Amino acid sequence: MQIEKYYLYPSNIFVSVEPCLITTVLGSCISICLFDIKKKIGGINHFMLPLWNGEGLASAKYGNVAMEKLLAEMKRKGANADNIEAKMFGGANLVNLTMNVGERNAETAKRILNNENIKLVAESTGGVQGRKIIFDTTTGSVHMRYIQQTHNLRHKI
Numbered sequence: 003m004q005i006e007k008y009y010l011y012p013s014n015i016f017v018s019v020e021p022c023l024i025t026t027v028l029g030s031c032i033s034i035c036l037f038d039i040k041k042k043i044g045g046i047n048h049f050m051l052p053l054w055n056g057e058g059l060a061s062a063k064y065g066n067v068a069m070e071k072l073l074a075e076m077k078r079k080g081a082n083a084d085n086i087e088a089k090m091f092g093g094a095n096l097v098n099l100t101m102n103v104g105e106r107n108a109e110t111a112k113r114i115l116n117n118e119n120i121k122l123v124a125e126s127t128g129g130v131q132g133r134k135i136i137f138d139t140t141t142g143s144v145h146m147r148y149i150q151q152t153h154n155l156r157h158k159i
Contacts, residue, residue: 005140010048013063017045017075021140027149028092029132030104032065032111035089036072036120037142038081044139045081047072051103052110065110073118088120089144091135093127104128 010016010026010033018024019042026033026048036045047068054064062068076086090111093104108127115122124144126133132149 010046012048012050013061013068015045015047015062015068015072015075017043017072017079018139019043019079021138024137024139025134026137027132027134029094029096030092030107032090032092032104032107032127033135033137034069034072034111034115035091035135035137035142035144036076036081036086037089037139038076038085039087039142040085041080041082042140042142043076043079043081044137044142045072045076045079046137049107052106065107066114069111069114069118083118083120086120087123087142088115089124089137089142090115090122091126091133091144091146094129094132096130096132 006022008024010024024046031050033048049065049068050063052065054067060067093108095104134147136145
């Protein structure tokens, strides 16, 4: 059986009842991988900023919107909230900013998971390195590796 592969871009969500390997790359962004352990339904989001302020489009670019949309789609496809486990990745501080976007993204996700009574069973957040993750919707497992920063330097000659 050929397993479907999907690349998740920032500001998107993906939910599947079919076996699928979902790949995404994270810096300060966060991805939450949700898995219904009984029905084998998996879903993932990839958000860039913690909170939507109510102006403009309610996009999955924002953590509170991305979490709401992911949970709604999981339930729409048959997942039971009591059987959902979460894994969280990303939230690195890749640029030396005082805004701490990665940390704020992680805090937002944790708060929403807690409010929804969803158990966080694994987490790799923070630090100064990006991450590449591959989420298997068949098993709920996530393979993660760190990404080294590279610098493209241009020299005047």
